[in-house]
Amino acid sequence: STGNNMHPGTSVAAVVCAASVLLISNGCLSMAMVEDKITALPGQPPVSFAQYSGYVEVDAVRKRSLFYYFAEAELDPATKPLVLWLNGGPGCSSVGVGAFSENGPFRPSGNALMSNEYSWNKEANMLYLESPAGVGFSYSTDPSFYGGVGDSMTARDNLRFLEGWFAKFPQYKGRNLYIAGESYAGHYVPQLAQRMVEFDDKEKLFNLKGIALGNPVLEFSTDFNxxxxxxxxxxxxxxxxxxxxxxxxxxxxxxxxxxxxxxxxxxxxxxxxxxxxxxxxxxxxxxxxxxxxxxxxxQSQVLTPSPNSTEQLNRALDVCVEDETMNYLNRKDVQKAMHAQLNGVPKWTVCSRYGFAYLLECLSVSARGITAAFPSERLRFHRVFCPIQCS
Incomplete structure (x- = not known):
């Protein structure tokens, strides 16, 4: 009807919103979520799960934004937990290493993507974050930021990222949430988790259930021995x-x-x-x-300072998977599909090396301190040890 002074596009929008309620229980599909949806990654096999990637601004003044890749669970994502995955370095990409070389749904192989039969999104909704700014596609338009990045800033930005990400994906608020990571994520994960627990003491946003650390760098004085x-x-x-x-x-x-x-x-x-x-x-x-x-x-290994070090971040049957990932994520069609952009760097790299300096403010995060920081009834802690530290 045109007798109610309704704008001609309003009825269409209402229909779209009504249809979206079928997808999201608590309201209309957010426009930001729609904009971040990946139609298909170049060369990927057919899949039944949804994928998203894009940016969340964490500092409006210094124009700092963090890039993420999100793969929903293959089956029944509405009932599966949410897992935030963080790689280490410091300065190495969770998208390039975690998502495309380790536990994500795909592995690059030539010009195509192959399904990963061991992908964690078979059991969880997997969120991969490139952090801090300066890693991968994440960036700051203020170059001075890159000279003073440390654990405290990274934890603050990661918390702000999650606040912004839940605004994009409101259906995941209240979902069982786990934070997992490896290597220097032994610093990232517990420091972020502690901030989330403190945040929830004032505002209820995170339903944090546990953290998992694989081969973590916790205490520099003992971990490498x-x-x-x-x-x-x-x-x-x-x-x-x-x-x-x-x-x-x-x-x-x-x-x-x-x-x-x-x-x-x-x-x-x-x-x-x-x-x-x-x-x-x-x-x-x-x-x-x-x-x-x-x-x-x-490849430069951040936590292996020997100039002749050759240790690799990931090990799979394809020993060149990191090279293939680097080639894949530097393709223009891939960056377009993922809504990614290069800001101030000539190309995407596995570990940041263009003017990026990370300040190691604290060389020790004790396991005892981690478990003491979180009430036992609220958080489960898992630490998995391997023979030597990953980078």
Whole structure:
């Protein structure tokens, strides 16, 4: 009817909103959610689940926005939990590593994407966040930001991201939420979780049920010391090198000295000997696997300061999966499909290296401190150990 002075487009919008209620129980489909929906990723196989990616602004003054990729659960996403996945580094991409190399729904293979039979979105709605700004497609238009990024800022921005993300996806408010990650996420995850618990003491937004840490970096003074035992037990270093690597300068001491800006001559000599014996062409995570030569020669490992380090972030049957991921995410058609953009960097990289400096404000996050920070009736804590630290 035109007798009620209704705008001609209003009735159409009402129909769209009414239809959207079928998809979202608590109201109309948010326009931001519609804008972030991925129709299909280039080269992907047919799938039944929805995918989204885009930006959430976390600082309007310094124009800082974080990029995410979200894959809903394959079956019955409305009843499945929400998992936020964070990779480490610091400075490495959860989208490139977590989503496309580890536990996401797809793996790049040439120009196509292959289904990952071990994808976590078979059991959960998976949210991958590139954090902090300067990692992957996340950015700040204020270049000075990149010179002073640290744990506190990262935790604040991650909290703001979640607030903004739930505004885009209101149907996930109140959903069982878990935060998971690996390596330096041993810092990211518990610090974010603590802020979420404190936030919920004032405003109820997060139904945080647990955190899971795989191979986490928690305490720099002890966490790296299993490296000598692992290298020696797998025949990568000699008995004499093992002895000096455990008694003269262990790896935790070396890493600590490195990040304090002064490596002692004794630690320098020990690590030079270790690096010489392990070589660049043996995968130190799985000595039985092949090594992707291009990854060995070009990839910078943030938490492995040795200049000849070759350790890779992920291990799968395709040992060059990181190279393939890098090629895939730098394709213009892929970036368009994912609503991604390059801001101030020439290309997307697995780990940030363009003017990005991370301040290690605290080298220790104790497991005892983590469990003490969260009431036992509110949060479950899982820590999974592997032989050596991932980067």
């Amino acid at each position: 299993s490296r000598a035992e692992f290298f020696w037990s797998h025949g990568l270093i000699s008995d004499s090198t093992y002895n000096i690597f455990t008694t003269v300068c262990n790896y935790s001491r070396y890493v600590s000295e490195y990040y304090h800006g002064s490596i002692s001559s004794v630690c320098d000599r020990v690590m030079s000997q270790v690096t010489k014996e392990t070589s660049r062409f043996v995968d130190k995570y799985d000595v039985t696997l092949d090594v992707c030569i291009s990854s060995v020669l070009m």
